[in-house]
Amino acid sequence: MSAPGGLRASPTTPQYGASAWLLHRAELTPGRQALVEGATTLTYAQLADRILRAAAVLREIGVGRHDRVATLLSNSIEFMELFYATAELGAILVPLNWRLAAPELDFQLHDAGARALFVGAEHAALAAKVETELARFAIEEYVRRRERAVAAERPAERALFGEPHLILYTAGTTGHPKGAVLTHANVFWNIPNMAIPVGLTDRDTTVTVLPMFHSGGIGLYTVPSLTLGGRVVIVRKFEAVPLLDLLQREHAALCFGVPAIWLEMLKLPAFTQANLPELRFVVSGGAPCPTSVMAELDRRGFIYLQGYGLTETAPGGTLMPVPDWKRKFGSVGKPAPFVELRVARDAGEPCDAREIGEVQFRGPNVFAGYWDRPDATAEAFTADGWFRSGDLGFLDEEGFLTLVDRKKDMVITGGENVYSAEVEDALFAHPAVAEAAIIGVPDERWGEAVCAIVVVRPGMAATADELITHCRSRLAKYKTPKYVVFVPALPRNAAGKVLKRQLREEVRIRDQIKA
């Protein structure tokens, strides 16, 4: 396309990735607080210095452009150092979920081809069970090296805006997880997408409680806050009473949590807007939020904003506009400012208002594809370039989105996604299991709980406990079935596909769930 009026073609994106944004911020406000974790506070200048030193450490151990660096770290300042240091070298960060079992971590390390792994002290025992051969660094060792390192001159190989920055593993429909690749551009566009609707500013303190190995812990609101010059308080592990205390003490303006977190917080009578006068919004997403939770937050005086997105949308896709939150109870809001969203029929044409279809996304926040999985990447997009979320919903006449169901066979328990296929594969590996199907059953605390429906092979026997132990040795605890129901056969359609909706109904009706 030629430019009108004889104009020159100007660049449409910034040149560099995430480290450039942070280092620039540090030049603007070197003395302001950037990160707080426990008793440690870092100013922007201190954080920038640490990032350049961390980049020197990474270079010293041989990390170069596009190399993958994995972490097994709890939310921490060190995690954020490595987040930016990898960007400074054009390397790719692979934050691993420390809730996983060792075989799952081995799969991801191998799949990503990671060359180094940084391990937090609290995850050393888990890391010891990981078999993959690669350079390992205990976080204490990293800190020692960083202290000694000479802050690198700005390296010439700094990541470019369109290059990959993160590989975030999301559960896969076919058993194994896939590494969703987010570019710096994807991470960048989440900043205005999520900051504009809530009016986030450099005067705001945000609290990060979601794990940083998920896109939510990075994008809601750690990186947006740090890019805008705000103050981010890092929570290592969620506990309701300490979080309430922290929100008060740190004068938090905003906190993002999955619904299970707000449910826990509401158990504290002191969790009220009156006790948190500076908390402008309680923000939530990642899993369906029961309307009872919303109603109770309203009763306690909070403004509750629900958003919706996926790892693949970096993650913010929609957010509730502030003025509408009560009028549109139950909706996940409107598309974020730089996101295109449509609800489409199977054939691809857009649905009418209130007609249910698949939610699809397009825009600069949409990920670059799955690592080394061109097949899965191709499948994730429609022929005309829209990302298929696998979520079902509808838009109302005013353009507000409501989610109604999931097309993908997945359970969300406490904000963590569990793909049924992965758990079913684990169950099939047990000699007594002839057939198995995973469904989500309602759970008061976690939203949904993983329930296995199992058919035992003729002449063999297995107990629920035995199958649960078997799964736990291969899978994260949150993926391990909480309930096992034995049946003589699974309901299937003519094509042999298990009828999960029917199973969910049957299990609910029979109420024969046993722990």
Ligand code: AMP
């Ligand atoms: P993840 O990739 O882990 O962020 O998970 C994304 C999935 O979480 C989406 O595809 C939805 O199924 C679900 N999800 C995210 N936000 C919401 C929400 N507000 N309400 C219901 N489900 C949600």
